[in-house]
Amino acid sequence: MxxxxxxxxxxxxxxxxxxxxxxxxxxxxxxxxxxRFNLDNAEWRIxxxxxxxxxxxxxxxxxxxxxxxxxxxxxxxxxxxxRAILTKTENLKDRxxxxxxxxxxxxxxxxxxxxxAKDYESEVLAKIEDPEYFRKMLTSLIxxxxx
Amino acid sequence: MxxxxxxxxxxxxxxxxxxxxxxxxxxxxxxxxxxRFNLDNAEWRIxxxxxxxxxxxxxxxxxxxxxxxxxxxxxxxxxxxxRAILTKTENLKDRxxxxxxxxxxxxxxxxxxxxxAKDYESEVLAKIEDPEYFRKMLTSLIxxxxx
DNA sequence: TTGACTTCGTTGCATTTGCAACGATAATAA
DNA sequence: TTATTATCGTTGCAAATGCAACGAAGTCAA
Numbered sequence: 147m148x149x150x151x152x153x154x155x156x157x158x159x160x161x162x163x164x165x166x167x168x169x170x171x172x173x174x175x176x177x178x179x180x181x182r183f184n185l186d187n188a189e190w191r192i193x194x195x196x197x198x199x200x201x202x203x204x205x206x207x208x209x210x211x212x213x214x215x216x217x218x219x220x221x222x223x224x225x226x227x228x229r230a231i232l233t234k235t236e237n238l239k240d241r242x243x244x245x246x247x248x249x250x251x252x253x254x255x256x257x258x259x260x261x262x263a264k265d266y267e268s269e270v271l272a273k274i275e276d277p278e279y280f281r282k283m284l285t286s287l288i289x290x291x292x293x
Numbered sequence: 294m295x296x297x298x299x300x301x302x303x304x305x306x307x308x309x310x311x312x313x314x315x316x317x318x319x320x321x322x323x324x325x326x327x328x329r330f331n332l333d334n335a336e337w338r339i340x341x342x343x344x345x346x347x348x349x350x351x352x353x354x355x356x357x358x359x360x361x362x363x364x365x366x367x368x369x370x371x372x373x374x375x376r377a378i379l380t381k382t383e384n385l386k387d388r389x390x391x392x393x394x395x396x397x398x399x400x401x402x403x404x405x406x407x408x409x410a411k412d413y414e415s416e417v418l419a420k421i422e423d424p425e426y427f428r429k430m431l432t433s434l435i436x437x438x439x440x
Numbered sequence: 441t442t443g444a445c446t447t448c449g450t451t452g453c454a455t456t457t458g459c460a461a462c463g464a465t466a467a468t469a470a
Numbered sequence: 471t472t473a474t475t476a477t478c479g480t481t482g483c484a485a486a487t488g489c490a491a492c493g494a495a496g497t498c499a500a
Contacts, residue, residue, distance in 0.1 A: 154407040156341040159341075195303055216480095221480090261299070287314055287421060288314050288317075362489090364487080443499095445497080453489095467476075468476090470473080470474095
Protein backbone atom coordinates (compact mmCIF):
# COMPACT_ATOMS: atom_id res chain seq x y z
CA MET A 147 0.00 0.00 0.00
CA UNK A 148 1.11 3.57 -0.71
CA UNK A 149 2.45 5.91 1.89
CA UNK A 150 -0.70 7.88 2.53
CA UNK A 151 0.96 10.06 5.09
CA UNK A 152 2.65 11.95 2.32
CA UNK A 153 -0.33 12.19 0.00
CA UNK A 154 -0.85 15.49 -1.67
CA UNK A 155 -4.32 17.00 -1.54
CA UNK A 156 -4.66 19.74 -4.10
CA UNK A 157 -7.88 21.19 -2.68
CA UNK A 158 -6.17 21.82 0.62
CA UNK A 159 -3.11 23.41 -0.88
CA UNK A 160 -2.95 27.09 -0.05
CA UNK A 161 -1.78 28.40 -3.43
CA UNK A 162 -4.49 26.39 -5.13
CA UNK A 163 -7.17 27.59 -2.75
CA UNK A 164 -6.12 31.17 -3.22
CA UNK A 165 -6.15 30.74 -6.95
CA UNK A 166 -9.64 29.27 -6.97
CA UNK A 167 -11.03 31.97 -4.72
CA UNK A 168 -9.30 34.82 -6.49
CA UNK A 169 -10.34 33.68 -9.92
CA UNK A 170 -13.91 33.36 -8.84
CA UNK A 171 -14.01 36.75 -7.21
CA UNK A 172 -12.20 38.31 -10.10
CA UNK A 173 -14.56 36.84 -12.65
CA UNK A 174 -17.50 37.77 -10.50
CA UNK A 175 -16.56 41.37 -10.01
CA UNK A 176 -15.40 41.84 -13.57
CA UNK A 177 -19.00 41.44 -14.68
CA UNK A 178 -19.61 44.84 -13.15
CA UNK A 179 -17.14 46.76 -15.25
CA UNK A 180 -17.50 44.61 -18.34
CA UNK A 181 -21.26 44.83 -18.57
CA ARG A 182 -21.55 48.49 -17.61
CA PHE A 183 -18.53 50.05 -19.23
CA ASN A 184 -17.02 47.39 -21.42
CA LEU A 185 -13.67 47.56 -19.66
CA ASP A 186 -11.23 44.73 -19.20
CA ASN A 187 -9.26 44.12 -16.04
CA ALA A 188 -6.24 46.16 -17.11
CA GLU A 189 -8.40 49.09 -18.13
CA TRP A 190 -10.25 48.94 -14.85
CA ARG A 191 -7.05 48.98 -12.83
CA ILE A 192 -5.64 51.85 -14.82
CA UNK A 193 -8.72 53.98 -14.34
CA UNK A 194 -8.89 53.13 -10.66
CA UNK A 195 -5.26 53.99 -10.13
CA UNK A 196 -5.49 57.21 -12.11
CA UNK A 197 -8.42 58.33 -10.03
CA UNK A 198 -6.29 58.23 -6.91
CA UNK A 199 -3.69 60.64 -8.21
CA UNK A 200 -4.30 64.25 -8.94
CA UNK A 201 -1.39 64.91 -11.26
CA UNK A 202 -0.90 63.29 -14.62
CA UNK A 203 1.16 60.12 -14.40
CA UNK A 204 3.15 58.05 -16.83
CA UNK A 205 2.68 54.56 -18.15
CA UNK A 206 5.71 53.41 -16.22
CA UNK A 207 4.21 54.79 -13.05
CA UNK A 208 1.14 52.70 -13.64
CA UNK A 209 2.65 49.36 -14.49
CA UNK A 210 5.12 49.55 -11.65
CA UNK A 211 2.36 50.24 -9.15
CA UNK A 212 -0.43 48.09 -10.37
CA UNK A 213 1.18 44.76 -11.29
CA UNK A 214 0.54 44.82 -15.01
CA UNK A 215 2.80 44.17 -17.99
CA UNK A 216 4.21 47.24 -19.59
CA UNK A 217 2.83 46.36 -23.01
CA UNK A 218 -0.53 45.55 -21.54
CA UNK A 219 -0.71 48.97 -19.99
CA UNK A 220 0.43 50.62 -23.20
CA UNK A 221 -2.27 48.92 -25.21
CA UNK A 222 -4.99 49.39 -22.63
CA UNK A 223 -4.14 53.06 -22.38
CA UNK A 224 -4.42 53.41 -26.14
CA UNK A 225 -7.88 51.91 -26.08
CA UNK A 226 -8.95 54.14 -23.21
CA UNK A 227 -7.60 57.14 -25.02
CA UNK A 228 -9.47 56.18 -28.17
CA ARG A 229 -12.63 56.05 -26.11
CA ALA A 230 -11.85 59.42 -24.53
CA ILE A 231 -11.78 57.94 -21.06
CA LEU A 232 -8.35 59.40 -20.55
CA THR A 233 -5.98 61.71 -22.38
CA LYS A 234 -2.41 61.06 -23.39
CA THR A 235 -0.19 64.10 -23.71
CA GLU A 236 3.53 64.47 -24.08
CA ASN A 237 5.38 65.28 -20.88
CA LEU A 238 7.26 68.48 -21.62
CA LYS A 239 9.95 68.01 -19.00
CA ASP A 240 10.82 64.55 -20.25
CA ARG A 241 9.56 63.82 -23.69
CA UNK A 242 9.92 60.08 -23.29
CA UNK A 243 7.01 60.13 -20.87
CA UNK A 244 3.33 60.45 -21.51
CA UNK A 245 1.03 62.28 -19.17
CA UNK A 246 -2.12 60.33 -18.50
CA UNK A 247 -5.17 62.03 -17.11
CA UNK A 248 -8.75 60.93 -16.68
CA UNK A 249 -11.31 62.85 -18.69
CA UNK A 250 -14.70 63.81 -17.32
CA UNK A 251 -16.01 60.64 -18.86
CA UNK A 252 -13.35 58.63 -17.05
CA UNK A 253 -14.11 60.31 -13.77
CA UNK A 254 -17.76 59.58 -14.18
CA UNK A 255 -16.95 55.92 -14.67
CA UNK A 256 -14.82 55.66 -11.57
CA UNK A 257 -17.44 57.54 -9.57
CA UNK A 258 -20.05 55.01 -10.50
CA UNK A 259 -17.71 52.08 -10.07
CA UNK A 260 -16.65 53.21 -6.62
CA UNK A 261 -20.07 52.54 -5.21
CA UNK A 262 -20.45 49.30 -7.03
CA ALA A 263 -17.03 48.11 -5.93
CA LYS A 264 -17.67 48.95 -2.33
CA ASP A 265 -20.97 47.14 -2.40
CA TYR A 266 -19.37 44.11 -3.92
CA GLU A 267 -16.60 44.12 -1.40
CA SER A 268 -19.04 44.33 1.50
CA GLU A 269 -20.94 41.43 0.07
CA VAL A 270 -17.83 39.28 0.04
CA LEU A 271 -16.66 40.37 3.45
CA ALA A 272 -20.06 39.60 4.89
CA LYS A 273 -19.36 35.93 4.27
CA ILE A 274 -16.45 36.00 6.68
CA GLU A 275 -16.66 35.59 10.39
CA ASP A 276 -14.12 38.26 11.24
CA PRO A 277 -13.58 40.49 8.18
CA GLU A 278 -11.26 42.93 9.92
CA TYR A 279 -8.94 40.16 10.93
CA PHE A 280 -9.00 38.63 7.51
CA ARG A 281 -7.95 41.91 5.92
CA LYS A 282 -5.20 42.26 8.43
CA MET A 283 -3.76 38.86 7.60
CA LEU A 284 -4.15 39.52 3.91
CA THR A 285 -2.34 42.81 4.20
CA SER A 286 0.43 41.31 6.24
CA LEU A 287 0.90 38.59 3.66
CA ILE A 288 1.01 41.10 0.86
CA UNK A 289 3.51 43.34 2.59
CA UNK A 290 5.75 40.56 3.77
CA UNK A 291 8.20 39.51 1.17
CA UNK A 292 7.95 35.83 0.51
CA UNK A 293 11.38 34.32 0.82
CA MET B 294 -12.38 70.02 -3.72
CA UNK B 295 -13.44 66.51 -4.61
CA UNK B 296 -15.60 64.34 -2.48
CA UNK B 297 -12.85 62.36 -0.81
CA UNK B 298 -15.28 60.32 1.20
CA UNK B 299 -16.10 58.30 -1.87
CA UNK B 300 -12.58 57.96 -3.19
CA UNK B 301 -11.62 54.57 -4.45
CA UNK B 302 -8.37 53.08 -3.20
CA UNK B 303 -7.32 50.23 -5.40
CA UNK B 304 -4.68 48.89 -3.00
CA UNK B 305 -7.30 48.42 -0.34
CA UNK B 306 -9.80 46.72 -2.59
CA UNK B 307 -10.24 43.11 -1.63
CA UNK B 308 -10.37 41.59 -5.13
CA UNK B 309 -7.26 43.52 -6.06
CA UNK B 310 -5.41 42.48 -2.93
CA UNK B 311 -6.31 38.88 -3.48
CA UNK B 312 -5.17 39.10 -7.05
CA UNK B 313 -1.81 40.58 -6.11
CA UNK B 314 -1.19 38.03 -3.41
CA UNK B 315 -2.34 35.07 -5.45
CA UNK B 316 -0.31 36.03 -8.49
CA UNK B 317 2.78 36.45 -6.40
CA UNK B 318 2.36 33.16 -4.62
CA UNK B 319 1.48 31.42 -7.83
CA UNK B 320 4.52 32.77 -9.65
CA UNK B 321 6.66 31.98 -6.67
CA UNK B 322 5.58 28.42 -6.27
CA UNK B 323 5.54 27.74 -9.99
CA UNK B 324 9.31 28.11 -10.00
CA UNK B 325 9.40 24.81 -8.15
CA UNK B 326 7.66 22.74 -10.79
CA UNK B 327 8.93 24.72 -13.74
CA UNK B 328 12.58 24.53 -12.84
CA ARG B 329 12.56 20.97 -11.61
CA PHE B 330 10.16 19.25 -13.97
CA ASN B 331 9.39 21.77 -16.66
CA LEU B 332 5.67 21.65 -15.97
CA ASP B 333 3.21 24.48 -16.43
CA ASN B 334 0.40 25.24 -14.03
CA ALA B 335 -2.18 23.12 -15.82
CA GLU B 336 0.16 20.16 -15.99
CA TRP B 337 0.96 20.52 -12.31
CA ARG B 338 -2.71 20.56 -11.34
CA ILE B 339 -3.48 17.57 -13.48
CA UNK B 340 -0.69 15.51 -11.99
CA UNK B 341 -1.62 16.57 -8.49
CA UNK B 342 -5.24 15.69 -9.01
CA UNK B 343 -4.45 12.37 -10.63
CA UNK B 344 -2.28 11.40 -7.72
CA UNK B 345 -5.24 11.65 -5.36
CA UNK B 346 -7.36 9.15 -7.23
CA UNK B 347 -6.56 5.49 -7.52
CA UNK B 348 -8.67 4.68 -10.55
CA UNK B 349 -8.13 6.10 -14.00
CA UNK B 350 -10.15 9.26 -14.57
CA UNK B 351 -11.31 11.16 -17.61
CA UNK B 352 -10.46 14.57 -18.95
CA UNK B 353 -13.92 15.81 -18.07
CA UNK B 354 -13.42 14.63 -14.51
CA UNK B 355 -10.30 16.72 -14.31
CA UNK B 356 -11.47 19.98 -15.75
CA UNK B 357 -14.67 19.93 -13.77
CA UNK B 358 -12.79 19.41 -10.54
CA UNK B 359 -9.76 21.51 -11.01
CA UNK B 360 -10.99 24.77 -12.55
CA UNK B 361 -9.28 24.52 -15.90
CA UNK B 362 -10.53 24.97 -19.44
CA UNK B 363 -11.44 21.79 -21.21
CA UNK B 364 -9.11 22.49 -24.11
CA UNK B 365 -6.33 23.42 -21.77
CA UNK B 366 -6.65 20.07 -20.03
CA UNK B 367 -6.80 18.25 -23.32
CA UNK B 368 -3.60 19.85 -24.57
CA UNK B 369 -1.78 19.56 -21.26
CA UNK B 370 -2.69 15.90 -21.06
CA UNK B 371 -1.31 15.35 -24.54
CA UNK B 372 1.97 16.89 -23.55
CA UNK B 373 2.14 14.83 -20.37
CA UNK B 374 1.37 11.71 -22.31
CA UNK B 375 4.09 12.50 -24.83
CA ARG B 376 6.49 12.80 -21.93
CA ALA B 377 5.27 9.51 -20.45
CA ILE B 378 4.19 11.19 -17.26
CA LEU B 379 0.74 9.72 -17.69
CA THR B 380 -0.99 7.28 -20.00
CA LYS B 381 -4.10 7.83 -22.06
CA THR B 382 -6.13 4.76 -22.83
CA GLU B 383 -9.58 4.29 -24.23
CA ASN B 384 -12.29 3.65 -21.67
CA LEU B 385 -13.88 0.38 -22.72
CA LYS B 386 -17.20 0.97 -21.01
CA ASP B 387 -17.67 4.32 -22.71
CA ARG B 388 -15.44 4.86 -25.65
CA UNK B 389 -15.88 8.60 -25.63
CA UNK B 390 -13.84 8.76 -22.47
CA UNK B 391 -10.12 8.47 -21.98
CA UNK B 392 -8.62 6.81 -18.95
CA UNK B 393 -5.81 8.85 -17.50
CA UNK B 394 -3.31 7.26 -15.20
CA UNK B 395 -0.01 8.42 -13.80
CA UNK B 396 3.02 6.42 -14.85
CA UNK B 397 5.83 5.57 -12.49
CA UNK B 398 7.57 8.65 -13.76
CA UNK B 399 4.50 10.74 -12.95
CA UNK B 400 4.26 9.25 -9.49
CA UNK B 401 7.87 10.01 -8.85
CA UNK B 402 7.25 13.62 -9.76
CA UNK B 403 4.30 14.04 -7.45
CA UNK B 404 6.20 12.31 -4.67
CA UNK B 405 8.98 14.80 -4.92
CA UNK B 406 6.65 17.72 -5.38
CA UNK B 407 4.60 16.78 -2.35
CA UNK B 408 7.43 17.56 -0.02
CA UNK B 409 8.37 20.71 -1.83
CA ALA B 410 4.79 21.92 -1.86
CA LYS B 411 4.31 21.29 1.81
CA ASP B 412 7.49 23.11 2.63
CA TYR B 413 6.46 26.05 0.53
CA GLU B 414 3.04 26.15 2.12
CA SER B 415 4.51 26.11 5.60
CA GLU B 416 6.75 28.95 4.66
CA VAL B 417 3.83 31.07 3.58
CA LEU B 418 1.67 30.16 6.54
CA ALA B 419 4.48 31.03 8.88
CA LYS B 420 4.00 34.65 7.89
CA ILE B 421 0.51 34.68 9.32
CA GLU B 422 -0.40 35.26 12.90
CA ASP B 423 -3.09 32.60 13.09
CA PRO B 424 -2.70 30.23 10.15
CA GLU B 425 -5.43 27.85 11.21
CA TYR B 426 -7.95 30.62 11.38
CA PHE B 427 -6.87 32.00 8.05
CA ARG B 428 -7.39 28.64 6.38
CA LYS B 429 -10.78 28.35 7.97
CA MET B 430 -11.88 31.70 6.57
CA LEU B 431 -10.43 30.88 3.21
CA THR B 432 -12.25 27.59 3.09
CA SER B 433 -15.50 29.16 4.15
CA LEU B 434 -15.16 31.74 1.40
CA ILE B 435 -14.44 29.09 -1.17
CA UNK B 436 -17.35 26.93 -0.15
CA UNK B 437 -19.83 29.75 0.18
CA UNK B 438 -21.42 30.65 -3.09
CA UNK B 439 -20.94 34.30 -3.80
CA UNK B 440 -24.32 35.82 -4.56
C1' DT C 441 -34.69 -0.10 -35.33
C1' DT C 442 -34.41 4.82 -36.38
C1' DG C 443 -33.73 9.64 -35.45
C1' DA C 444 -33.01 13.39 -32.30
C1' DC C 445 -30.35 14.81 -28.72
C1' DT C 446 -26.42 14.81 -25.39
C1' DT C 447 -21.71 14.31 -24.01
C1' DC C 448 -16.83 13.37 -24.78
C1' DG C 449 -12.26 14.98 -26.24
C1' DT C 450 -9.95 17.39 -30.01
C1' DT C 451 -8.97 21.00 -32.98
C1' DG C 452 -9.46 25.37 -35.88
C1' DC C 453 -9.12 29.93 -35.39
C1' DA C 454 -9.28 34.61 -33.94
C1' DT C 455 -7.82 37.09 -29.99
C1' DT C 456 -4.69 37.92 -26.21
C1' DT C 457 -0.45 37.55 -24.17
C1' DG C 458 4.33 38.47 -22.89
C1' DC C 459 8.84 38.91 -24.24
C1' DA C 460 12.27 41.12 -26.82
C1' DA C 461 13.67 44.51 -29.97
C1' DC C 462 13.16 49.03 -31.50
C1' DG C 463 13.34 54.26 -32.09
C1' DA C 464 13.28 58.27 -29.45
C1' DT C 465 14.78 60.77 -25.63
C1' DA C 466 17.53 61.63 -21.60
C1' DA C 467 21.46 61.09 -18.45
C1' DT C 468 26.23 60.32 -17.77
C1' DA C 469 31.10 60.35 -18.78
C1' DA C 470 35.05 61.36 -21.33
C1' DT D 471 31.09 68.69 -27.56
C1' DT D 472 30.66 63.40 -28.50
C1' DA D 473 30.17 58.59 -27.12
C1' DT D 474 28.05 55.47 -24.12
C1' DT D 475 24.51 53.90 -21.52
C1' DA D 476 19.88 53.84 -19.58
C1' DT D 477 14.92 54.56 -19.77
C1' DC D 478 10.41 55.38 -21.92
C1' DG D 479 6.53 53.73 -24.58
C1' DT D 480 5.39 51.08 -28.74
C1' DT D 481 5.24 47.27 -31.62
C1' DG D 482 6.46 42.68 -34.00
C1' DC D 483 5.89 38.23 -33.38
C1' DA D 484 5.59 33.64 -31.67
C1' DA D 485 3.17 31.23 -28.24
C1' DA D 486 -0.82 30.69 -25.29
C1' DT D 487 -5.59 31.17 -24.67
C1' DG D 488 -10.55 30.36 -24.94
C1' DC D 489 -14.46 29.77 -27.47
C1' DA D 490 -17.08 27.36 -30.71
C1' DA D 491 -17.54 23.76 -33.94
C1' DC D 492 -16.60 19.19 -34.99
C1' DG D 493 -16.70 13.94 -35.33
C1' DA D 494 -17.34 10.04 -32.55
C1' DA D 495 -19.87 7.67 -29.16
C1' DG D 496 -23.65 7.11 -26.10
C1' DT D 497 -28.64 7.88 -24.54
C1' DC D 498 -33.33 8.12 -24.97
C1' DA D 499 -37.83 7.95 -27.03
C1' DA D 500 -40.83 6.82 -30.66
